[in-house]
Amino acid sequence: xxxxxxxxxxxxxxxxxxxxxxxxxxxxxxxxxxxxxxxxxxxxxxxxxxxxxxxxxxxxxxxxxxxxxxxxxxxxxxxxxxxxxxxxxxxxxxxxxxxxxxxxxxxxxxxxxxxxxxxxxxxxxxxxxxxxxxxxxxxxxxxxxxxxxxxxxxxxxxxxxxxxxxxxxxxxxxxxxxxxxxxxxxxxxxxxxxxxxxxxxxxxxxxxxxxxxxxxxxxxxxxxxxxxxxxxxxxxxxxxxxxxxxxxxxxxxxxxxxxxxxxxxxxxxxxxxxxxxxxxxxxxxxxxxxxxx
Ligand code: PAF
Numbered sequence: 001x002x003x004x005x006x007x008x009x010x011x012x013x014x015x016x017x018x019x020x021x022x023x024x025x026x027x028x029x030x031x032x033x034x035x036x037x038x039x040x041x042x043x044x045x046x047x048x049x050x051x052x053x054x055x056x057x058x059x060x061x062x063x064x065x066x067x068x069x070x071x072x073x074x075x076x077x078x079x080x081x082x083x084x085x086x087x088x089x090x091x092x093x094x095x096x097x098x099x100x101x102x103x104x105x106x107x108x109x110x111x112x113x114x115x116x117x118x119x120x121x122x123x124x125x126x127x128x129x130x131x132x133x134x135x136x137x138x139x140x141x142x143x144x145x146x147x148x149x150x151x152x153x154x155x156x157x158x159x160x161x162x163x164x165x166x167x168x169x170x171x172x173x174x175x176x177x178x179x180x181x182x183x184x185x186x187x188x189x190x191x192x193x194x195x196x197x198x199x200x201x202x203x204x205x206x207x208x209x210x211x212x213x214x215x216x217x218x219x220x221x222x223x224x225x226x227x228x229x230x231x232x233x234x235x236x237x238x239x240x241x242x243x244x245x246x247x248x249x250x251x252x253x254x255x256x257x258x259x260x261x262x263x264x265x266x267x268x269x270x271x272x273x274x275x276x277x278x279x280x281x282x283x284x285x286x287x288x289x290x291x292x293x
Contacts, residue, residue, distance in 0.1 A: 007089040007090050007092070008089065008092075009085070009089045010059070010085070010088050010089060010093045010094055010095055010096045011025075011094065011095045011096070012085065012096050012098060013095060013096065013097045013098070013099075014098060014099060014100070014103070015099070015103055016099075016103060016145065019095075019097050019099075019145060019146070022094075022095040022097075023058070023095065023146060023147065026055075026056040026058070026094060026095065027055060027056060028054070028055025028056055029054045029055050029056070029149040029150070030054060030055070030056045030057075030058060030146075030147070030148045030149050030150075031050040031053065031054035031056070031057050031058070031148055031149065031150045031151070031152060031178075032050075032057075032058045032059075032060065032142065032143070032146050032148040032150070032151045032152070033046045033047055033050055033057065033058070033059050033060070033093075033151075033152050034059075034060045034062075034138075034139065034142055034151065034153070035059060035060060035061055035062075035084075036061070036062065036063045036064065036077065036193070037061045037062075037063060037077075037078070037079060037080060037081065037084050037098075037193075038077070038078040038079070038080050038084070038193035038196070039061075039080070039083070039084045039087045039088070040191050040192075040193065041183055041191055042154055042156065042182070042183040042190075042191035042192070043087070044087060044090075044091050045180060045183045046152050046153075046154060046180050047059065047087075047088065047091035047092070047093055048091060049152055049178070049180050050150075050152050051091065051092050053150070053178075054149065054150060056094045056095075057091075057092065057093045057094050057095075058093070058094065058095045058096075058097060058146050058148060059088050059093045059095070059096045059097070060096075060097045060098070060142050060146070061081065061084055061096060061097070061098040062097070062098065062099055062104060062138070062142070063077055063079070064104070064134060064135070064138040065101055065134075066105075066109070066110075066113070066133075066134035066137055066138060067130075067131050067132075067134030067135045067138065068131075068134070069128055069129065069130060069131065072128070077193070078193060078196060081098060084096075084098075097142075097145070097146065104138065104141060104142075110137065113133055113134075113137040114133060114136040114137045114140055114167065114171075115133055115136075116132035116133050116135075116136050116163050119132075119159070119162065119163055119166065119253075119254055120132035120133060120136075120163060122254060123159055123245055123247065123249075123254065123268065123270070124159050124160075124270065124279065125159070127244055127270070132159070132160070132163050135160055135163070135164075136163060136164070136167050139151075139164055139167065140167065140171070140173070143173055143175055148175055149175065149176065150175060150176040150177075150178055151164070151175055151176070151177055151178070152178045152179075152180055153177065153178070153179060153180070154179075154180055154182060154183075155179045155180060155181050155182050155281070155283070156182040156183075156190050156191070156192065156279070156280070156281070157279070158266055158268055158281045159254065159268075161177070161179050162251070162252065162254060164177055165177050182280070182281075182282075184210065187207060188207060188210035188211070188214070189203070189206055189207055189209075189210060190209070190210065190278075190279075190280045192278065192279075194276055194277070194278060195276075195278075197274075197275070197276040198273060198274070198276055199274065202240070202273045202274045202276065205238060205240035205241060205273050206241075206273045206276070206278055208234060208235060208237075208238035208240070208241045208271070209235075209241065209269050209271055209278055209279075209280040210280060211234050211238075212231040212232070212234035212235045212238075212246070212269060213231060213267055213269060213280060213281065213282045214282075215230040215231055215233070215234045216228065216230050216231030216248070216267045216282075216284065217267065217282050217284045218230065220284045220285055220286050220287070220288075221287070221288065222287075223259060223260070223261075223286060223287050224248050224257050224258065224259050224260075224261050224265070224286055224287070225259050227248050227265075227267060227284060227286060228246065228247075228248050231246055231267060231269070232246055235269070235271070240273060240274075241271040241272075241273055242271055242272040242273075243269065243270070243271045244270040244271060244272070244277075245268070245269070245270050246267075246268075246269045247266075247267075247268050247269075248265050248266070248267050248268075248284075248286070249265060249266050249268065250265060250266075251264055251265065251266050251283070254266075257286065260287075261286055261287060262286060262287035262288055263285065263286065263287070263288075264283055264284070264285050264286075265283070265284055265286050266281055266282075266283055266284075267281060267282050267283075267284050268280070268281035269281065
């Protein structure tokens with residue numbers, strides 16, 4: 001039809017050889033957006049930011065078994081490759097690398113892996129032991145395989161972003177790590193592939209997480225304790241949210257910020273709603289600016 005341009009399909013690489021050929025065809029500064037598929041508007045925003053700032057964009061779609069623990073939802077995780085490819089085409093992604101586990105781990109489970117260290121053992125890591133070792137191992141491999149100039153990750157997975165920054169710094173990966181703000185549904189729920197598991201009656205309960213963060217952020221001028229208290233009060237009034245943690249932490253060390261702290265901190269929450277585990281966070285500037293009554 002005249003005037004309407006059909007999106008150009010990205011090159012789909014399923015093997016390392018196909019990826020190498022596709023990578024060689026890319027010009028200029030290359031950005032990567034790593035995903036596990038089940039793409040939504042949050043991923044689309046990452047692709048858009050990558051498109052705006054870089055010349056070429058690679059998306060990876062790989063459900064990484066190494067970062068799922070026993071009893072976690074690897075088998076149930078939504079697999080939607082056709083819809084994912086259509087979204088990548090719409091967002092102008094140049095190359096999609098969608099390997100199977102035997103392509104990424106040709107020798108089976110790797111004997112040598114990346115250890116996330118202490119930062120990987122707290123918060124999410126305390127509840128999902130080994131999770132961040134699996135994340136960092138696959139991130140390292142995908143960086144080696146795709147050789148990008150920059151890698152974009154969502155702020156929604158704040159601890160993951162902190163750890164990837166540490167990986168790149170501590171092991172000299174020579175890639176820019178770019179954090180992209182969380183995308184929210186119109187009702188405030190942070191976008192996540194896991195939202196699909198929420199029943200209609202669980203969804204309003206799940207909104208308690210975002211409401212708690214907003215309440216906490218609204219008390220930022222009053223200092224750390226006021227922020228924690230305001231957020232905690234909202235969650236206490238939402239018994240359907242079974243809270244794993246609610247913390248106000250340093251953005252680099254993830255240590256709780258003490259009363260009297262001034263500056264940027266991360267207010268992060270994880271809770272179960274029914275059988276769905278949700279995480280969310282906001283960056284708050286604590287102890288500064290106008291008083292909030
Ligand atoms: O955030 C995710 O989707 C995954 O942890 C990542 C970074 C793609 C690694 O598998």
